[in-house]
Amino acid sequence: xxxxxxxxxxxxxxxxxxxxxxxxxxxxxLVISRQRLIAQYxxxxxxxxxxxxxxxxxxxxxxxxxxxxxEQGCHFDVASEGEIALLKAHxxxxxxxxxxxxxxxxxxxxxALRGGSTTFVVDNLDELKKLIPYRQRVGVLLRVSFRSDxxxxxxxxxxxxxxxxxxxxxxxxxxxxIHIRGLSFHVGSQSLDSATHVAAIHECARLIxxxxxxxxxxxxxxxxGGGFPLDYADAQLDLDxxxxxxxxxxxxxxxxxxxxxxxxxxxxAPAVTGIATITGKARRGDYQWYYLDDWIYGSYSGQLFDxxxxxxxxxxxxxxxxxxxxxxxxxxxxxxxAEDVLLPTLEEGDLVxxxxxxxxxxxxxxxxxxxxxxxxxx
Ligand SMILES: Cc1ncc(COP(=O)(O)O)c(C=O)c1O
Numbered sequence: 001x002x003x004x005x006x007x008x009x010x011x012x013x014x015x016x017x018x019x020x021x022x023x024x025x026x027x028x029x030l031v032i033s034r035q036r037l038i039a040q041y042x043x044x045x046x047x048x049x050x051x052x053x054x055x056x057x058x059x060x061x062x063x064x065x066x067x068x069x070x071e072q073g074c075h076f077d078v079a080s081e082g083e084i085a086l087l088k089a090h091x092x093x094x095x096x097x098x099x100x101x102x103x104x105x106x107x108x109x110x111x112a113l114r115g116g117s118t119t120f121v122v123d124n125l126d127e128l129k130k131l132i133p134y135r136q137r138v139g140v141l142l143r144v145s146f147r148s149d150x151x152x153x154x155x156x157x158x159x160x161x162x163x164x165x166x167x168x169x170x171x172x173x174x175x176x177x178i179h180i181r182g183l184s185f186h187v188g189s190q191s192l193d194s195a196t197h198v199a200a201i202h203e204c205a206r207l208i209x210x211x212x213x214x215x216x217x218x219x220x221x222x223x224x225g226g227g228f229p230l231d232y233a234d235a236q237l238d239l240d241x242x243x244x245x246x247x248x249x250x251x252x253x254x255x256x257x258x259x260x261x262x263x264x265x266x267x268x269a270p271a272v273t274g275i276a277t278i279t280g281k282a283r284r285g286d287y288q289w290y291y292l293d294d295w296i297y298g299s300y301s302g303q304l305f306d307x308x309x310x311x312x313x314x315x316x317x318x319x320x321x322x323x324x325x326x327x328x329x330x331x332x333x334x335x336x337x338a339e340d341v342l343l344p345t346l347e348e349g350d351l352v353x354x355x356x357x358x359x360x361x362x363x364x365x366x367x368x369x370x371x372x373x374x375x376x377x378x
Contacts (some may be wrong), residue, residue: 005234006341008318015315018275018351028294028374029278030362034068037271039071044266047243052260055099059264059359063090064378072104077262102143121184123161131178139181141223142169148196151188152307163203170211182221189265191227194246201249207229221258228266232308232356259319265359272358274299278350288324290346295328296335297368299361306360310367313353318345330369
């Protein structure tokens with residue numbers, strides 16, 4: 001039997017609130033909590049004081065999230081023309097952004113500049129050279145690769161230069177009169193151990209100090225990326241223990257090194273709750289199947305792309321449990337949200353709640369079967 005934990009039962013005011021939302025807006029829903037979003041931002045500020053945050057819009061590209069975080073003083077990490085347009089539509093100046101995609105077309109660079117973004121990430125000489133026409137207007141962060149076994153999603157295989165190549169790229173940038181403002185890295189998303197962060201901070205500090213020794217235009221930015229983890233599996237993840245070594249490593253940096261970060265998941269995942277409704281049921285062999293109106297190609301797409309299983313809650317108490325399957329509505333047999341779970345008898349119309357559903361959920365949802373997807377509410 002799959003040990004995936006299900007939370008059973010729900011308090012009456014919360015259930016009434018969810019039911020009222022469904023009655024008014026339909027189902028499925030993704031509901032943003034402003035309070036929780038601000039709490040996550042403040043938590044990160046407490047763990048990483050003196051770090052400037054750039055929310056990685058890709059995690060949950062949503063206007064309300066952007067507005068709330070902007071009100072808190074958060075900046076933004078953009079990686080596409082669409083993300084820049086989203087900021088522009090909400091009158092957020094590109095001056096508060098960094099463009100973190102290491103591989104860009106000229107049209108991407110131009111769109112970012114038009115949007116006011118002037119800090120670009122590169123990780124190789126070809127990409128650096130694409131910035132020659134704009135060198136008077138741009139500053140560059142050079143992305144360095146640090147592989148991590150403890151991350152759910154390795155982001156240093158595809159992007160980032162070898163640390164040993166940093167001095168040569170910096171020298172070439174100086175020769176091309178392009179200003180390298182600093183170094184950046186991303187140790188991988190949902191990184192459960194901060195050791196790679198710490199090693200990367202130390203190594204980048206050393207590289208910056210070495211490169212600055214003979215430079216008229218020294219680097220003064222270190223971008224420590226995202227990757228900060230969440231406890232999806234109720235595994236007693238100790239955030240104090242996780243962040244303490246990173247804090248210590250940051251404290252040892254020179255005072256004039258400006259540290260920034262690009263968190264996505266940590267800010268937004270706990271701030272969004274999914275509400276789906278059971279639309280039908282069937283007995284098949286040893287299993288009781290329940291069909292929901294949200295799906296693996298929809299808000300639950302992160303189970304495939306992001307390797308995360310969201311904590312699920314049903315509204316009935318744990319009595320007469322039997323082996324069950326929670327399935328999505330599409331025609332595809334991989335469209336299953338939870339296999340082999342123990343459930344009491346559920347009925348059509350029952351709600352199934354998905355917790356921590358903000359990061360890489362709606363962002364990667366598709367319109368398979370021409371289903372329209374969860375409505376997002378604040
Ligand atoms: C360049 C970059 N920055 C930041 C992030 C956000 O990472 P996380 O959601 O793990 O904090 C990502 C995620 O893919 C990324 O690719």
